[in-house]
Amino acid sequence: MKPTATTHVILGALQWRPRSGYDIKQLVDRSTRFFWAASYGQIYPELGRLEREGLIEGVDHPTGRRRRRLWQLTPAGREELVSWLARDEEPLYETRDEGLLKFFFANALPADEQVALARRIGDHHARIVARLERIEADVYGDPAAERGFPYESLQHRLELHRWMARWYDEAAQRLAAGLGA
């Protein structure tokens, strides 16, 4: 069975410390979800597969009477993680951007609504920025918090969506100026 999309998310999430499936989902929702999502329906079955292949192993760590299984990397698992990271092949890059798709087709709209559309899309990216800033405050509010690659990745997304918000605002201004002429 060749590694799938979620395989490496799980392997990567376990590189720092053992985690439960629920725990992995938490991490994903606070970080990678903005550029690589994963749902329970992918995570739990994949944990089973990875165990069968010897890339991770589970240890029971119940909380009282509540069952709970922590997963950790095996040496083979860490090897697969590192080899994926170091592998020199085109990384997958895909986007579903309904905002830009609308912008692409925008000349079907009357001129004033074109301006409104550009503004709305800009606002949308501004809202994503706000969401990311909240996460930034939650996770890195403490100045003692370590700032490694996850932090840099968050900054990447923050700057990216700020750039997008600005781009659409400028587009809206250009369109509005054309309207007045």
Next chain:
Amino acid sequence: MKPTATTHVILGALQWRPRSGYDIKQLVDRSTRFFWAASYGQIYPELGRLEREGLIEGVDHPTGRRRRRLWQLTPAGREELVSWLARDEEPLYETRDEGLLKFFFANALPADEQVALARRIGDHHARIVARLERIEADVYGDPAAERGFPYESLQHRLELHRWMARWYDEAAQRLAAGLGA
């Protein structure tokens, strides 16, 4: 049947002039594919659905003995397109960015390979820029070519990937500097 992802790609593609299914796929591959892909397996069945719902209508335009069906918007189809464009709801925005995912998990790598990874991802975005520039030259090389929203959308993607390429290059430099210290 509520409109799906590809519904509006098709409706939008037909706003300028009638097109065949093949034709729509060509347009997508040269433009929206970078932010909204669609395959034959989606396009042809969807054309059938849209016809049954009265949003488009097909006219036979064979080339010699080769069958060919051109599709055009009905008034209802144009209405649906405009109402989608003007609709004020959160546009879908999703990304699968394996490069950033690797970067996120990069501390599993030795320091020198971290630098190499950042450079590789930067190069990847530079290659996308090159692809987009080729399309730009092909489609807008003629100075007389009109520069509407599709052109602006292409510029958006171009600037975006240039920004990304720069971001990773700078990250690689920061990491390399840390290495020397």
Next chain:
DNA sequence: TCGGCCATGTAATATGTTACATGATTCT
């Protein structure tokens, strides 16, 4: 005449989301 492109379509496969079922613990 042959390779590449125009053209339509579908079946098999892969991928991924949503909703639900179940139950314990912790916080207010």
Next chain:
DNA sequence: AGAATCATGTAACATATTACATGGCCGA
């Protein structure tokens, strides 16, 4: 006591890609 959260898992559904089948046209 009740709500939120921790925790695991799956079935049904929705979505999308790949590969293939078929065949005509056009230019070197």
